[in-house]
Amino acid sequence: MAELNQIDLRALARGDKRTWDAFVVAAAPLINAVVRRTLASYRLSEEDVLDAAQDVFVRLCAQDFRLLKTYDPERAGLPTWLSVVSRSCAIDHLRRRRQATEPIDDVPEAALGVEDRHVEKLKIPDGLLTARQVLILKYLYDEERDVTDIAKLLAVDAQTIRSTHHKALQRLRAHFREDEPPRGG
């Protein structure tokens, strides 16, 4: 990652061959890791992974490095931005590949079916929870992630996550007048 931060972005955007080669060497491990992680659950071949990674590089230099020129070093580090771009490209690659190779008849009916059971859920009023509170509750309950993972992602300590979670549930319970569970028998 350190090498990536030392790349001369102006020379890179000018299409300087030496800078591009240095950029490729520095960026390839990151792009490789992100593309593999993004496509991991789809059981694609090694060739597909390489093609998806190549798509990232193509997108970066296409149309006279148009995408690369949108990168703003004041807003985020190059590795972080590059990881986001790599993930987008890998998903685009996957979509194109599936559109090209998967006829509708080959998709199991279960995947296309709509569940008949309809459960009316209570809607959380807008503004009751902050975006961060919703995000933390989704990570904890929908994704079943560990508090430490969420704390690392949001660059806060684990106690802050617990506290945010606690306050969010208090507000929900207060709003929906949730009764305390009966104790004892």
Place this chain on the structure above:
Amino acid sequence: MTIERTPRNDKELWRSLASQPAVAPAAVAEMDLAAWLEGRLSEEAAAPVEAAVAADPALRRAALDLADILGKPLPAAPERMVVRARALVGFEAGRAAPAGGLFGRWLRGGGLFGGSSHALQQGMMAVAALVVATGGFVVGGGLGESLAQQREGYYSKTETASTTSATTSNEVSEFFAGDGI
């Protein structure tokens, strides 16, 4: 349609609620998401990004994956990936396996004299072009003319020789005839 009773457990309570916003949040720009991942956004600027991440399960997983990848040392990429990507810009990648020999070194940029001066390379190219042009002239018009001159000289010499030979022959004949032989 059934309305489930609000459960008691925190997790059940959450799952019984419709947490999706009525209006889907706007798509997040890549630059915004990167800035959010690095914690560089203000609370106000982060709110729409967090709402978008919360609303999209794939984006939620992606955010955790990217944070994990960015926080640890990475294995090297396959060599093929690097070679293919390098070939996208410029044409020097095509010379990755350079031709050997003195001429190959010279073609690659002045390696002949141990330097890489562009001016030297251009000068040598000009000299080479001059040599080729001169050679073409000599082999074409120049040498042809020279050969024609040589051929002409040869014929004139042969003609002279035969004339001389004929004269000498006549004189000898006359000499013998004069002696009555």
